Amino acid sequence: MTEERSAVVVRDVRKSYGELKAVDGVSFTVAEGEFFGILGPNGAGKTTTLEIIEGLREPDGGEVRLLGESPWPRNVKLLPRIGVQLQASSFFDKLTAKEQLQTFGSLYGVNSTRADEMLELVGLTDKANEQENKLSGGQRQRLSIACALMHDPDIVFLDEPTAALDPQARRNLWDVLRAIQKRGKTIVYTTHYLDEAEILCDRVAIMDNGRILALDPPAVLVRGLDAPTHVTLQKGVLSVVDATALEGVEEAHEDEVSLTISTRRPAPVLSALAERGALDGLQVRTATLEDVFLNLTGREYRA
Amino acid sequence: MTAFKTLSLAMFKGFIRDKVTLFFTFLFPLMFLIIFGLILRDVGADKTKIAVVGDGPVVSALRDSGVLELEPYNDADAAVRKVKDGDLPAALIVRGQQLDVRFAQSDQVKSATVLGIINGFVDKANLAATGQPPRFTFAAEKVEDASLKPIQYLTPGILSWGIAVSAVFGSALTLVSWRRKQVLRRIRLAPVSATSVLSSRLLVSAGVALVQGGVFVGVASLPVFGLKLSGQWWLAIPLLMLGTIAFFALGMLVGAFAKTEEAASAAANIVVLPMAFLSGTFFPVDQAPAWLQTVSKIFPLRHMNDGMLDVLVRGKGIEALAVPAAILTGFALVVGFLASRVFKWEE
Ligand SMILES: Nc1ncnc2c1ncn2[C@@H]1O[C@H](COP(=O)(O)OP(=O)(O)OP(=O)(O)O)[C@@H](O)[C@H]1O
Numbered sequence: 028m029t030e031e032r033s034a035v036v037v038r039d040v041r042k043s044y045g046e047l048k049a050v051d052g053v054s055f056t057v058a059e060g061e062f063f064g065i066l067g068p069n070g071a072g073k074t075t076t077l078e079i080i081e082g083l084r085e086p087d088g089g090e091v092r093l094l095g096e097s098p099w100p101r102n103v104k105l106l107p108r109i110g111v112q113l114q115a116s117s118f119f120d121k122l123t124a125k126e127q128l129q130t131f132g133s134l135y136g137v138n139s140t141r142a143d144e145m146l147e148l149v150g151l152t153d154k155a156n157e158q159e160n161k162l163s164g165g166q167r168q169r170l171s172i173a174c175a176l177m178h179d180p181d182i183v184f185l186d187e188p189t190a191a192l193d194p195q196a197r198r199n200l201w202d203v204l205r206a207i208q209k210r211g212k213t214i215v216y217t218t219h220y221l222d223e224a225e226i227l228c229d230r231v232a233i234m235d236n237g238r239i240l241a242l243d244p245p246a247v248l249v250r251g252l253d254a255p256t257h258v259t260l261q262k263g264v265l266s267v268v269d270a271t272a273l274e275g276v277e278e279a280h281e282d283e284v285s286l287t288i289s290t291r292r293p294a295p296v297l298s299a300l301a302e303r304g305a306l307d308g309l310q311v312r313t314a315t316l317e318d319v320f321l322n323l324t325g326r327e328y329r330a
Numbered sequence: 331m332t333a334f335k336t337l338s339l340a341m342f343k344g345f346i347r348d349k350v351t352l353f354f355t356f357l358f359p360l361m362f363l364i365i366f367g368l369i370l371r372d373v374g375a376d377k378t379k380i381a382v383v384g385d386g387p388v389v390s391a392l393r394d395s396g397v398l399e400l401e402p403y404n405d406a407d408a409a410v411r412k413v414k415d416g417d418l419p420a421a422l423i424v425r426g427q428q429l430d431v432r433f434a435q436s437d438q439v440k441s442a443t444v445l446g447i448i449n450g451f452v453d454k455a456n457l458a459a460t461g462q463p464p465r466f467t468f469a470a471e472k473v474e475d476a477s478l479k480p481i482q483y484l485t486p487g488i489l490s491w492g493i494a495v496s497a498v499f500g501s502a503l504t505l506v507s508w509r510r511k512q513v514l515r516r517i518r519l520a521p522v523s524a525t526s527v528l529s530s531r532l533l534v535s536a537g538v539a540l541v542q543g544g545v546f547v548g549v550a551s552l553p554v555f556g557l558k559l560s561g562q563w564w565l566a567i568p569l570l571m572l573g574t575i576a577f578f579a580l581g582m583l584v585g586a587f588a589k590t591e592e593a594a595s596a597a598a599n600i601v602v603l604p605m606a607f608l609s610g611t612f613f614p615v616d617q618a619p620a621w622l623q624t625v626s627k628i629f630p631l632r633h634m635n636d637g638m639l640d641v642l643v644r645g646k647g648i649e650a651l652a653v654p655a656a657i658l659t660g661f662a663l664v665v666g667f668l669a670s671r672v673f674k675w676e677e
Pocket residue numbers: 044047048049067068069070071072073074075076114
């Protein structure tokens with residue numbers, strides 16, 4: 028990943044609000060065409076970081092390069108190349124979904140016929156003539172994303188695009204985002220959903236208290252964790268003592284409904300269980316980004 | 331150019347879909363026009379009415395002259411009771427050659443007027459009875475004076491006020507709502523200037539001002555109100571545009587300081603209402619005390635008002651626009667400059 032091919036370069040960026048260090052020395056690079064995720068709990072500094080890159084806020088220190096240029100102060104040359112969905116959706120008063128798209132498009136000199144395409148893309152065709160304040164939270168969110176894509180930008184910044192979406196809409200949006208990436212666009216997005224980031228992102232940065240705690244492809248983060256796999260069975264299928272005696276089992280415990288076995292070598296454990304015919308209610312849960320977060324911060328992840 | 335067109339269209343749609351704004355832009359000032367127009371319609375036109383019992387040459391001469399309005403009664407008691415009750419200032423009771431006047435003591439001015447008029451007619455009748463030609467002759471004729479019928483000063487006043495209100499509120503509320511809803515930040519991320527976005531909103535305000543002018547003048551011209559426009563009334567249009575720009579700038583200044591829509595509309599009211607009262611929206615300022623006339627000169631609305639009055643109803647020409655236009659332009663430049671200095675993209 029050479030610097031010239033980088034869509035975003037962030038070096039030691041800092042931003043304080045009074046005593047509070049909202050962003051405290053963040054550095055990373057996003058390659059062109061990459062799907063980059065920033066993860067973290069409320070107040071981690073995700074939005075602040077994103078808005079510094081977009082050129083909406085001035086950093087106190089550090090350097091930002093967006094497509095090779097500095098986004099601050101307001102760089103009109105960059106603006107047509109970036110698409111932004113702000114965390115709080117922003118719309119013109121009293122306009123319908125379609126009119127919002129046309130109006131935002133017109134700010135970029137985009138032909139208003141593209142509005143229909145965009146509505147289709149985010150599944151709002153049937154809401155085209157509905158006023159924005161009559162849309163549901165999730166529909167508004169999707170409209171806001173469509174507005175960010177109206178002018179076909181090279182880099183898309185999405186601040187929690189999947190917040191407030193139902194599972195179906197979330198999955199549809201994943202398809203939309205993947206399709207955008209396939210067309211060679213770069214996506215930088217923030218989310219609270221670790222499972223989602225694991226599925227979508229090429230790389231994720233885990234943020235907390237204004238710092239990046241880890242930055243890697245999700246699979247690498249999870250593997251690097253060396254966390255045990257949890258095998259869960261229906262209670263009564265096997266006793267705790269028998270389970271602990273199996274080869275490769277590190278620990279086993281039981282609650283009212285199930286028996287949970289922790290292991291780092293799930294293959295022999297599963298075949299031993301199969302041999303005994305003790306597979307009732309079997310569930311295998313490998314480590315996820317959630318475990319990575321727990322490991323990094325010592326705190327349970329609260330989305 | 332297309333961005334400007336689409337934005338203007340978007341803002342126009344936003345405007346006409348907002349019922350509350352429509353009300354305060356058109357119906358609210360119109361209500362004032364109608365109410366004041368109706369209340370003040372007959373001011374100066376009403377004649378004194380007296381009770382009359384009996385008839386004769388003096389009474390018919392009085393009736394023909396139309397100086398007093400005569401209400402006939404059959405018996406003297408009923409007529410006198412009307413005076414006692416304070417309903418009428420005087421009762422004229424005619425018994426053959428004898429004319430008695432019973433008048434109320436409370437309103438001495440009115441009574442004196444009535445007595446004087448009746449006395450005059452009695453003297454005339456006496457003179458006519460002698461058959462002598464009068465030695466002195468006297469003729470009276472009505473003159474149209476410069477003081478205006480109420481609707482003539484109400485219409486320009488309420489029009490200027492209505493335009494000021496909708497321009498100030500339009501720009502202040504738009505600005506605050508865009509800032510709060512982050513539309514401004516979003517616009518900042520697009521390759522357009524804030525100026526082009528704001529000027530598209532200004533275009534909507536200007537269009538609205540023209541419609542306001544048409545509607546208010548149209549209603550005031552209805553026969554019930556009877557507004558009469560003077561020759562070069564169309565000179566009001568450039569004045570209307572300048573006023574819109576000046577008050578739009580004022581709204582931008584208010585909107586820069588206000589954090590919420592509520593605060594913005596409160597602040598706009600505090601600015602506009604006193605200005606409206608002191609600038610002659612509801613009554614002609616030239617009847618106000620001298621010090622107040624001086625004070626009112628600091629308000630741009632006062633000058634807009636004067637200009638409107640001059641071209642709409644006083645029949646003055648383009649020279650009457652010089653002072654108002656200069657003041658409104660200056661005001662727009664100074665306030666607009668201040669507003670651009672204190673302009674904030676976000677909270
Ligand atoms: N304009 C501001 N003024 C003062 N403090 C701010 C401002 N913006 C952000 N902060 C503070 O900076 C910290 C980081 O905020 P930021 O919005 O970046 O968090 P986030 O990771 O996006 O959180 P969330 O998941 O809730 O969106 C928070 O503690 C917040 O209170």
